[in-house]
Amino acid sequence: MASFNTVLHRTQDEATQNLLGTVDTPLPPPQPPPSGPSQLGPSVSNGAPIPPALEVTAPIGSAQAASRLMGTETEDTKRSRADDAQREKTEMQATCFRMVLNGEIESAEMGSGGHGPLMCIFSMQHGPDWTVVSGASDGITQLACASVPTSSFVTSWRGGLAEFVWSFPLGVVYKSTSPFGWPRIVVTVYGTDLCNRRVVKGYGSVHVPCQPGRHTRTIRLYCPLSSSPLTRLLGALFGNPAQLVDPRILAGTDGREVIRVQSGGKVRVHFDVMLKDTSSFNYAF
Amino acid sequence: MTALPAPSAPAPPAPVPAPKPRAPPCAPGDEFELHFIGELECGWDFPGLEVDDGLFVDYSCEAGMDWLPIARKEGFVGQTQTCYADAHGVYVFNHPIDFHYIADSVASWPQLHLQVFKLDAAGRVETLAYGSMTLPNACGHREVTVRTWRPLQRNVLEEARTVSSTSGADGALPASRAEVLHGEVRSKMVTKTSGSILVALDTIFRNAGKHQILTG
Numbered sequence: 001m002a003s004f005n006t007v008l009h010r011t012q013d014e015a016t017q018n019l020l021g022t023v024d025t026p027l028p029p030p031q032p033p034p035s036g037p038s039q040l041g042p043s044v045s046n047g048a049p050i051p052p053a054l055e056v057t058a059p060i061g062s063a064q065a066a067s068r069l070m071g072t073e074t075e076d077t078k079r080s081r082a083d084d085a086q087r088e089k090t091e092m093q094a095t096c097f098r099m100v101l102n103g104e105i106e107s108a109e110m111g112s113g114g115h116g117p118l119m120c121i122f123s124m125q126h127g128p129d130w131t132v133v134s135g136a137s138d139g140i141t142q143l144a145c146a147s148v149p150t151s152s153f154v155t156s157w158r159g160g161l162a163e164f165v166w167s168f169p170l171g172v173v174y175k176s177t178s179p180f181g182w183p184r185i186v187v188t189v190y191g192t193d194l195c196n197r198r199v200v201k202g203y204g205s206v207h208v209p210c211q212p213g214r215h216t217r218t219i220r221l222y223c224p225l226s227s228s229p230l231t232r233l234l235g236a237l238f239g240n241p242a243q244l245v246d247p248r249i250l251a252g253t254d255g256r257e258v259i260r261v262q263s264g265g266k267v268r269v270h271f272d273v274m275l276k277d278t279s280s281f282n283y284a285f
Numbered sequence: 286m287t288a289l290p291a292p293s294a295p296a297p298p299a300p301v302p303a304p305k306p307r308a309p310p311c312a313p314g315d316e317f318e319l320h321f322i323g324e325l326e327c328g329w330d331f332p333g334l335e336v337d338d339g340l341f342v343d344y345s346c347e348a349g350m351d352w353l354p355i356a357r358k359e360g361f362v363g364q365t366q367t368c369y370a371d372a373h374g375v376y377v378f379n380h381p382i383d384f385h386y387i388a389d390s391v392a393s394w395p396q397l398h399l400q401v402f403k404l405d406a407a408g409r410v411e412t413l414a415y416g417s418m419t420l421p422n423a424c425g426h427r428e429v430t431v432r433t434w435r436p437l438q439r440n441v442l443e444e445a446r447t448v449s450s451t452s453g454a455d456g457a458l459p460a461s462r463a464e465v466l467h468g469e470v471r472s473k474m475v476t477k478t479s480g481s482i483l484v485a486l487d488t489i490f491r492n493a494g495k496h497q498i499l500t501g
Contacts, residue, residue, distance in 0.1 A: 111372055127383075179320045179489050180356065180385045204379060207322050210487035211426060220327055220377040222368060253381060257364040260339060263327075263371035284424045284490040284500075 097281060098133065099174045100274035101183070101208055105141060107165045108189055108221075110201060110265045116192040117143035118164045118201065120267065124172060124208075125251035127181010135172035142166065170271075179283070183208045184251040187219060187267050197239035200224075202265040205250045211285050212275045221265035317391070317496050321384040321420050323486035325365060326428075328376045328401065331413060331480030339367040339404040340376045340413065342482065346384055346420070347463055349393025355385040367404050382486065384420075391498065395420045398466045399431060399482060414479035417466040421488045423500040428485045434476040 101124075108118055123138035146162035174183060184207045191201040202221025209215040226232040226242040235241040249255055275285065328340060346354075346361040354360050365380040386395065401414040416433035464470055493500060 178385075179322065180383060182320075182322045182383065182487075184381060204377075205381065206324065207381070207487065209426060210320075210322055210489055215426075220375070220379060222366075222377045222379065225369070250379070251381060253363050256366045256380060257341065259366040261366050261368045261377070263368050263375055263377040265371075282492045282495060284493055285487075 096175045096177050097278045097283070098276040099176070099183070099208070100276065101135075101170060101172045101174070102272040102274075103170045103270045105166050105168045105170065105187070106268045106270055107163050107167070108144075108265065108267045109163055110189070110191065110221075116196070117145045119143045119190045120166055120168070121188045121190065122168075122170075123186050123248060124183050125186055125205075125248055126174065126176075126183040129178050129181055130174050130176040130183060133173040133175050137172050139168070141168040170269075177281075179210065182210060185219075185269065186247055186250050187221075187269075188247050189221060189265065189267065193236075193239055195239060199239055199241055200243040202267075203244060203247055203250055203261075204265075204267060206269065209271050209273055212273050215271045215273065217269050217271065219267040219269060220263065221267060222261035222263045225260040225262050227260070311496075315492055315495055316387045317389075317493065317498065318491035319384075319386045319388060320489040320491075321382060321386075321395075321486050322489070323382045323484065325378050325380040325382060325399075326483045326485050327378055328480055328482045329374055331376075331401070332478075334370070334403065335405070337369070337406040339369050340378075341365050341367040341402050341404065342378055342380070343400045343402065344380075345398050345463070346395050347398055347467070348386060348388075348395035349390065351388060351390035351392070352395060353387045353389075355387060378482075382484075394422055396466070397431075397484065398462060399433065400462060401433060401480070401482070415462070415466060416479075416482060418484065421486055424488045424490050424493075426485070426487050428483060431482040431484060433479040433482060435479050437475040437477050 105120055105122060108120065110118065120141040121138075122141075124132075126132075126137075144164040144166050146164050170185075172183075184205050186203070186205040188203055189201045190198055193199045200223060202223050204219035204221040206217045206219045209217070224242045224244060226235055231242070244250070244259075278285070325342060325344060328342070331340065334340075342365045344363060344365070348354070348360075361382075361384045363380070365378040368376045368378060370376050384395070397418050397420060399414075399416040399418075400412060401416070403411050403413045405411070412435070414433035414435045416431040418429055418431045421427045421429070465474070490498075490500065
């Protein structure tokens with residue numbers, strides 16, 4: 001068993017070396033001497049910009065991380081593990097900020113247009129500077145019915161407002177270097193028509209609030225209209241009304257002027273926003 | 286006592302050479318940057334509209350010469366979708382706004398100029414209203430309601446013709462839209478109240494403290 005482990009370690013070691021392209025030369029020793037953490041301590045605590053020497057050592061740090069990932073634990077890597085963690089933290093602080101978004105897609109109100117269960121498909125869109133660090137940026141909720149039957153006399157007397165509660169959780173972590181292209185949530189609400197076919201009931205989008213804290217936003221929905229009354233009628237007959245091929249265009253401004261929409265319906269969304277490392281960028285939110 | 290070198294070092298050089306127009310007045314990375322993120326959300330209360338009249342808004346963000354729009358060399362201009370009212374008479378534009386400026390000067394703060402058009406059932410496009418707002422000058426979330434107006438015609442006959450909208454003439458402005466909305470040639474105009482437009486904006490500043498700009 002022990003011999004097998006040694007062999008395994010050696011093959012993994014070779015794989016790591018091949019991966020890193022450093023077969024001939026052994027792994028370089030960790031650049032900061034073991035007294036590194038004591039030097040790094042104050043700069044991490046007071047958020048000062050990292051010295052340039054640490055940025056130079058970044059590839060070596062990643063090499064060590066890779067070798068640690070592959071399971072080759074040497075004395076050097078052991079010694080510099082704490083050092084690595086400190087350095088990664090410092091680099092993260094200096095190069096990008098994070099936005100942690102939690103929340104929920106709470107409910108929808110469809111007015112008179114809502115019959116039967118509703119479903120929401122959402123997708124978070126962001127600009128080129130932004131990266132999803134963790135979490136799912138899109139999803140599909142359940143099919144929700146209102147507590148009052150929507151076609152009854154009671155709801156029509158109440159103005160046809162029935163609430164469809166999804167309470168679907170959101171949880172995404174982003175990182176970015178600039179607020180330009182701040183994430184937006186694009187929702188598509190699907191319902192059923194009179195013949196129980198699934199049709200689009202509305203689209204909408206809103207940007208994630210830029211301030212930390214809890215925010216509630218109401219997304220007003222709209223449905224695209226066909227260009228002629230004939231196609232409108234045919235779409236209603238065959239359960240195939242006009243819909244957007246790619247709803248993600250709603251997060252941008254391109255091509256919006258050629259769309260005709262019919263307003264109607266609302267979706268209520270709660271956002272819990274946390275911001276991290278924005279002070280080194282001097283951003284005021 | 287040690288000599289104090291500090292006061293002599295930052296003494297402002299009195300004969301400052303005139304800066305070039307686009308020369309950055311501060312070190313790269315220290316510019317005063319502004320982000321306006323939000324939506325041109327919806328409009329309501331527009332008078333004299335039929336059920337099959339659609340609305341759309343043409344907008345442009347006008348800032349001073351010292352304001353550099355990033356990622357859009359032509360400035361932030363655009364047109365929303367055409368929308369038809371819901372049961373409560375609300376027209377949902379839901380147009381995303383993501384303005385990014387670098388400002389060399391805080392004078393002539395950017396203004397959002399709005400022009401509301403009507404698309405009727407016959408396909409004619411007419412101007413319905415004008416409006417303008419100054420973008421928020423404090424960071425945070427702001428929901429601004431822009432009240433709009435439309436110019437009245439010179440005499441009753443022309444006014445009646447405009448209201449009956451057989452001519453299809455848009456509200457004739459005495460000058461270009463930007464000049465009128467900026468407020469200098471407006472003293473010759475007679476206008477009439479029109480609807481409201483809701484604009485929701487989040488404002489983000491960068492390096493406001495470094496430039497010693499105090500906001501609310």
